[in-house]
Amino acid sequence: MDKKLIKIAIVGPESTGKSTISSALAKHYQTVWVPEYARYYCEGLTGDCTMQDELNMFYGQVALEKSMETVAQNNLLICDTTFLTVKIWSDYQLGETPQPVLDALKIYTYDFYILLKNDIPWEEDPLRDIKDMGDYFMNVWRKELTDLKAHYVEVGGTENRLENVITAVDKFLSLNNL
DSSP states (O other): OOOOOEEEEEEOSTTSSHHHHHHHHHHHTTSEEEOOHHHHHHHTOOSOOOHHHHHHHHHHHHHHHHHHHTTOBTTEEEEESOTHHHHHHHHHHHSSOOHHHHHHTTTOOOSEEEEEOSOSOOOOOTTOOOGGGHHHHHHHHHHHHHHTTOOEEEEOOSSSHHHHHHHHHHHHHHHTTO
């Protein structure tokens, strides 16, 4: 019998190192990672983000994740954020969340979340625009993860961030005999 695929989501506010950590974790655990679909999608936007754009990003993230599940190694998939980001951004920018996203929150689950703290220096990026709102979005992430009854830990650190994340993942895997 095949072992269940364990999905670990790396989440948090902008510029907290999610992509860097996800890539490094995948290398450490000899598996693959799912990049953030919205990053690619938003690079092509020529105007303000609409509700349809948010839906497109939701469907794109889900499809990308499902395709990466098929090539994951060692029964482990690292996800650079999740479509929960669509909910958070839709609520913030548009005042509501598309219903398919709300419905999917009950269906698509992750075994463990690492919520990266807002404790490293901001890195400029053309797709980032909320430099002074990291603490606000940390609280939003905490609320969303709590509402989902998600198993998560907050991880920070400037010099030893990756090591702290690996320690948290190892502890999760060990406690769950995975």
